Amino acid sequence: MRLFAREGYAAVSMRQIAGEVGVQAGALYNYTPDKQTLLFDLMKAHMDDLLTAWEAEAAPEHPLEALERFARFHIRFNTERADAVFVSYMELRNLSPKNFEVIEGLRRRYEDQLEHILRRGVALGLFDVAEPKITTMAVIAMLTGVNTWFRDGGRLSLPDVETIYWDMVRRAVTPEPAANRG
Template structure:
């Protein structure tokens, strides 16, 4: 199939992904058609298949890209020994990273139900890797008598839900800066897990 005059794969491919992410976040995966994505990008609907196999692949690639970026960014952070310092670092990292990617966060959490079972298993595995780091921090803190947590898995899920919730209400033009939000959340989490 011939490419639309003036289109470039290194430009159009990322535009397809960015447009799909924005539309999925605004309208929901089920409500967005490939034709709608193509119209927003400015290409014919058939041309989208030069960049993705189908809409399910597009959703999976967006979620996989988000998780890969998250895990790579987290791996680049130096690992501290002290569980309290590690938990604070995780808290601040999670908020900062996710506030810069609101659409990706929304799609990654709200559209899981639309993944095929095979794709869901991959994304769930990547999410578990991220959750496992937080649970290891909590376990270390409990073993050292620093944290008073009855169930590290439940606490892990609760802390991640709490931290991710910032993306639903935070506005850059609001009264708090990102570092201020990080500090407030760190104080709440510290009190939540304290022994």
Template sequence: MARTQGSFAAQTGPRVRAAALTLFARQGYAAVSMRQIAAEVGMQVGGLYNYVSDKQSLLMDLLTVHMEEVLTALEAEPRPADPVAALESFTRFHLRFHTERPDEVFISYMELRNLTEENFATLEAMRARYEAQLEAILSDGQAAGAFHITDARVSTRALIAMLTGVTTWYRPGGKLTLAELEEIYCALVLGAVGGRP
């Protein structure tokens, strides 16, 4: 039976995506079968194909949606003209956005290896758009003498790796509040680029 028009977006589709996200994050993409995803949603595996064409497209959908959301959210953030303030703003944004989505972040980094070549290229282009925002801040700060770095692109990748790594250990309700974490990481990031608050 064909699915009702709009039901993917309204009801079953989000449940399929949520189940896949949880299973991929806990067990790894390669270890999860479509049958497991269907069971998690409470349907027969044949019914799952009314909503997704295959496991690869499901993974790609999860990764694409995550990158679209982070890009949209970042573009909505005001960017201060001062490079130091802009770097602090980016740091706080990255921490806030990513600590709320640890599963999405985990599969966005760990499961890139399981994408087809074409899908990988699409995701890499989206990631490059995000990295370009930070690279522009670092380049501006370097030109203004506010930051002391040798390569803005390498520094960008190093900083993003450091910031994203927070999701592997930070949990709300722990020793540090998110606001305290932001303060610590702003100081770390500024120190890494030779800047001063």
């Protein structure tokens, strides 16, 4: 994953990968039949981990609490796996059509978790969201963006950053006073 992130899938050879993990080039084929399968397995493992970890969060029933849980979880999970997140976005174009479909399906399953929270909040009158699917994409893009600038040991801790983003997400989806509108 580190090699793919640093050099790009197309530029990395199986020989290089073997060298990085410390096996003979030939022995690598005991673990994976080819580079495409290796890329797919890495991306699928990342998405499986993401879905399993989110399930383990056992999000609260209340949509506002569930949304906070999701926002904090997404930031934490992704900042811990910067290489995997970068590769998962960047190398979609290098997946075979069949592999792409599987990864896209898993990604949609994850997005559906957030969309479901938003729709429940709307149904309960807690959220004011006209297009839950679009808000889902917007919130995920915003939260994943933490990876482009956050570095451990800076002025703000990760929990501080989570709180700032959660505050923005909450305000973006909850009803506002009439005075602010239009």
